[in-house]
Amino acid sequence: MRIDLTDTTASKINKALVQGRRAIGTPAVGMVLTMVIVTDEENAYDSMKAAEEASHEHPSRTLVVVKRHARTSRDRTRSHLDAEVRVGSEAGTGETVVLRMYGEVSDHADSVVLPLLLPDAPVVVWWPVDAPENPAKDPLGALAQRRITDMYAVEHPLQALEDRARSYAPGDTDLAWTRLTPWRSMLAAALDQARLEITSAVVESEPENPSAELLARWLEARLHVPVERVDTAGPVVTGVRLGTASGEIVIDRPEGPLATLTLPDQPPRTLALKVRPTSELIAEELRRLDADEMYAIALRGEATEETPAHV
Amino acid sequence: MSEELPEAAAGEAAVTDTPATGEAKPAKRARKTAGTSGPDAPDQGAREAQGATKGKKAAAGAAPAAKPQSAAPVPAADWANPLRDPRDRRLPRIAGPSGLVIFGVTGDLSRKKLMPAVYDLANRGLLPPGFSLVGFARRDWEDQDFAQVVHEAVKEHARTPFREEVWQQLSEGMRFIPGDFDDDTAFKQLKDAVDELDASRGTSGNYAFYLSVPPKFFPKVVQQLKKHGLADAPEGAWRRAVIEKPFGHDLASACDLNAIVHEVFEPDQVFRIDHYLGKETVQNILALRFANQMYEPIWNRSYVDHVQITMAEDIGIGGRAGYYDGIGAARDVIQNHLLQLLALTAMEEPASFDAESLLTEKLKVLRAVRLPEDLGRHTVRGQYAGGWQGGAQVRGYLEEDGIDPASTTDTYAAIKLEIDNRRWAGVPFYLRTGKRLGRRVTEIAVVFQRAPHSPFDSTATEELGENAIVVRVQPDEGMTVRFGSKVPGTSMEIRDVSMDFAYGESFTESSPEAYERLILDVLLGDANLFPRHQEVEESWRILDPVEEYWATHGRPAQYASGSWGPEEADEMLARDGRSWRRP
Numbered sequence: 001m002r003i004d005l006t007d008t009t010a011s012k013i014n015k016a017l018v019q020g021r022r023a024i025g026t027p028a029v030g031m032v033l034t035m036v037i038v039t040d041e042e043n044a045y046d047s048m049k050a051a052e053e054a055s056h057e058h059p060s061r062t063l064v065v066v067k068r069h070a071r072t073s074r075d076r077t078r079s080h081l082d083a084e085v086r087v088g089s090e091a092g093t094g095e096t097v098v099l100r101m102y103g104e105v106s107d108h109a110d111s112v113v114l115p116l117l118l119p120d121a122p123v124v125v126w127w128p129v130d131a132p133e134n135p136a137k138d139p140l141g142a143l144a145q146r147r148i149t150d151m152y153a154v155e156h157p158l159q160a161l162e163d164r165a166r167s168y169a170p171g172d173t174d175l176a177w178t179r180l181t182p183w184r185s186m187l188a189a190a191l192d193q194a195r196l197e198i199t200s201a202v203v204e205s206e207p208e209n210p211s212a213e214l215l216a217r218w219l220e221a222r223l224h225v226p227v228e229r230v231d232t233a234g235p236v237v238t239g240v241r242l243g244t245a246s247g248e249i250v251i252d253r254p255e256g257p258l259a260t261l262t263l264p265d266q267p268p269r270t271l272a273l274k275v276r277p278t279s280e281l282i283a284e285e286l287r288r289l290d291a292d293e294m295y296a297i298a299l300r301g302e303a304t305e306e307t308p309a310h311v
Numbered sequence: 312m313s314e315e316l317p318e319a320a321a322g323e324a325a326v327t328d329t330p331a332t333g334e335a336k337p338a339k340r341a342r343k344t345a346g347t348s349g350p351d352a353p354d355q356g357a358r359e360a361q362g363a364t365k366g367k368k369a370a371a372g373a374a375p376a377a378k379p380q381s382a383a384p385v386p387a388a389d390w391a392n393p394l395r396d397p398r399d400r401r402l403p404r405i406a407g408p409s410g411l412v413i414f415g416v417t418g419d420l421s422r423k424k425l426m427p428a429v430y431d432l433a434n435r436g437l438l439p440p441g442f443s444l445v446g447f448a449r450r451d452w453e454d455q456d457f458a459q460v461v462h463e464a465v466k467e468h469a470r471t472p473f474r475e476e477v478w479q480q481l482s483e484g485m486r487f488i489p490g491d492f493d494d495d496t497a498f499k500q501l502k503d504a505v506d507e508l509d510a511s512r513g514t515s516g517n518y519a520f521y522l523s524v525p526p527k528f529f530p531k532v533v534q535q536l537k538k539h540g541l542a543d544a545p546e547g548a549w550r551r552a553v554i555e556k557p558f559g560h561d562l563a564s565a566c567d568l569n570a571i572v573h574e575v576f577e578p579d580q581v582f583r584i585d586h587y588l589g590k591e592t593v594q595n596i597l598a599l600r601f602a603n604q605m606y607e608p609i610w611n612r613s614y615v616d617h618v619q620i621t622m623a624e625d626i627g628i629g630g631r632a633g634y635y636d637g638i639g640a641a642r643d644v645i646q647n648h649l650l651q652l653l654a655l656t657a658m659e660e661p662a663s664f665d666a667e668s669l670l671t672e673k674l675k676v677l678r679a680v681r682l683p684e685d686l687g688r689h690t691v692r693g694q695y696a697g698g699w700q701g702g703a704q705v706r707g708y709l710e711e712d713g714i715d716p717a718s719t720t721d722t723y724a725a726i727k728l729e730i731d732n733r734r735w736a737g738v739p740f741y742l743r744t745g746k747r748l749g750r751r752v753t754e755i756a757v758v759f760q761r762a763p764h765s766p767f768d769s770t771a772t773e774e775l776g777e778n779a780i781v782v783r784v785q786p787d788e789g790m791t792v793r794f795g796s797k798v799p800g801t802s803m804e805i806r807d808v809s810m811d812f813a814y815g816e817s818f819t820e821s822s823p824e825a826y827e828r829l830i831l832d833v834l835l836g837d838a839n840l841f842p843r844h845q846e847v848e849e850s851w852r853i854l855d856p857v858e859e860y861w862a863t864h865g866r867p868a869q870y871a872s873g874s875w876g877p878e879e880a881d882e883m884l885a886r887d888g889r890s891w892r893r894p
Contacts, residue, residue, distance in 0.1 A: 184401070
């Protein structure tokens with residue numbers, strides 16, 4: 001079911017949500033969180049689709065904030081809010097509200113979002129593109145327990161990484177980090193098996209890949225060895241080599257989802273390491289909503305043993 | 312966003328062009344290594360024996376399969392993986408290096424549940440890189456034929472999408488051993504295969520033996536495992552046995568069975584599968600009870616009137632006549648599933664969430680279970696008669712193929728139990744199960760007492776029932792709370808409403824199937840969700856007197872297929888002034 005509202009306000013949207021819920025006959029709701037997606041019109045469709053798929057695992061109310069820019073200067077000053085309310089089968093397992101903001105109201109998006117948050121449930125903000133420089137200080141980011149950015153979707157990823165490291169606050173996370181989970185768990189599993197002291201490390205990836213940089217910093221922090229970064233043709237991260245006294249531990253993924261794991265004195269074996277779609281990344285992010293301390297450690301790349309100081 | 316596209320595109324391209332080259336090669340290589348390392352195997356066993364004097368933990372480091380030179384740089388016993396950290400909660404619990412050997416691999420359970428579960432685990436990245444799967448059955452197959460069978464089973468029954476690269480990772484570690492359980496050569500071959508996999512895949516001597524065979528073969532298989540040294544773990548490694556119900560048919564036979572298995576495997580290395588315990592909602596009972604403050608205060612005799620635990624099936628016995636006749640519903644379902652659900656519902660809070668503490672609490676409550684004195688009045692058994700079930704005409708139990716028309720096997724059983732402890736004294740637990748009932752459902756209903764006093768007129772509360780908390784275990788996992796609420800309008804009228812919580816994860820691929828969870832737990836050595844032999848024996852102690860009484864008194868009552876059981880069952884509750892819920 002779909003309700004379109006033009007030139008509207010948050011309280012009218014709330015009414016429409018209740019009306020929609022009544023109409024499809026499910027007065028009780030089992031939603032576990034509110035997801036706020038801040039995006040432009042270009043990326044709205046893809047991110048909504050990813051959020052909808054993730055909502056099968058985490059039933060949620062999704063608020064999509066789209067800031068629009070009018071072409072004429074007259075329209076640009078006129079401030080108004082359009083909304084599209086979707087409930088039932090069109091909105092995954094929750095409710096979706098697309099908020100299109102024109103003019104001045106787009107600078108006060110938090111005033112629209114705040115009344116629409118689910119009572120008591122955690123809030124997650126996701127910027128698929130154009131994340132603010134300091135997510136925690138952003139008016140929308142300040143409403144959230146969890147702030148998801150994506151260093152992959154920027155012009156200069158490594159510059160963005162430095163910004164994130166500088167502005168880190170507990171609750172920040174980045175999809176470039178989420179993408180590494182399969183790599184990291186395979187490396188940990190390989191080390192479980194090899195049980196050897198690591199003396200050197202190499203991360204191979206396409207140039208300027210933020211995930212590779214995070215991976216290198218994580219290895220530095222955990223293994224206390226310098227990590228060499230090697231540029232390859234890609235795609236993304238193509239390999240990790242850990243040097244030990246009796247040979248190298250190598251995970252090599254030259255292309256595609258199939259990687260090879262080599263342990264010292266053991267024959268190489270194949271390993272599935274696929275590049276996951278955004279919906280799976282988001283679903284992983286929503287599984288835990290407390291601060292990701294390991295991300296903070298990897299961001300800073302410091303060999304900290306203690307809990308990192310929170311900014 | 313646009314930067315993300317190339318990687319996804321590259322991934323897809325690779326998927327499409329790997330199969331042709333990928334599938335053929337590893338299979339060939341696998342056969343070659345199998346052939347060459349066979350003769351070496353005895354040597355390797357000797358080496359392991361020599362190494363057995365090493366400290367336990369250090370030896371665990373030197374994978375017994377690894378060649379001698381790699382054993383040199385073994386770190387100290389307190390070696391900890393620097394890449395793991397308790398704060399790093401994204402890293403999943405991946406099983407350590409290990410392999411799974413399935414006996415009776417051609418069976419239904421194996422094809423429909425076990426193999427797809429193994430694939431799904433691999434697809435979720437929860438299996439170690441060198442994970443190996445060995446099939447054992449009486450078929451004249453090569454490894455490739457076996458891989459083909461697994462391939463089909465996975466394609467048909469797996470819950471996660473089929474991915475060639477995952478399949479490739481898995482298929483390299485597949486072996487098949489043809490043979491009978493009497494066949495010494497086959498077990499010798501199995502031993503060789505296990506040693507070969509240790510060397511070629513780094514499984515480090517860790518194996519779980521899944522006995523997906525009828526219990527009459529258990530003694531044979533475990534004896535053979537022992538005879539060929541397969542049950543003895545090399546230092547620092549483990550060997551586990553996984554067995555499925557039925558765990559005997561009464562206390563004596565259960566004890567015999569346990570003795571047979573324990574003679575070969577340590578009791579804490581024997582994993583008994585009760586797939587109900589692998590279900591998300593069953594685990595959620597513990598979360599509901601012990602992670603919340605609002606339920607525990609009323610979870611006792613002061614507020615609870617009674618508890619009903621139901622497992623209903625809409626199907627008949629199908630082709631299982633040989634197994635089912637003489638066993639019956641009570642032995643098949645109440646002894647294991649329903650008594651486990653009862654234990655989880657009624658037990659006290661465990662000291663911690665580990666296998667030992669859970670066992671302690673479950674045992675305590677099972678030991679406190681008391682049967683009613685008059686079994687004739689408080690137990691009921693039945694057999695389904697012909698009738699219409701869900702729009703189809705079906706045969707009665709006695710007309711099923713392979714069933715003796717004079718059979719007294721119960722296809723429906725209901726019993727009343729009491730728990731003699733401070734929390735539950737006087738609160739009856741009604742357990743019922745049956746085949747060919749109205750619909751397929753498993754649920755636990757905790758029914759509360761009526762409000763002691765009502766300020767409303769009796770006319771206002773006429774339609775008001777008792778409050779209830781219902782945990783739905785299957786098929787639609789979730790929880791329902793029933794309470795009274797005012798009917799909108801100008802008059803004061805109160806009626807029951809249900810608030811429903813559908814368990815969010817249950818309808819997505821992300822929620823693991825019960826067998827996935829249980830197989831992973833076996834490989835991790837986590838025994839939380841497995842009933843121990845003490846529980847099995849305690850459950851038989853509860854059920855045996857009922858079966859003995861039934862064997863000497865009367866015949867099962869007949870009930871129409873598609874109904875909710877025999878009238879006698881309704882009378883049984885009516886005697887206590889209660890009635891069954893319609894689930």
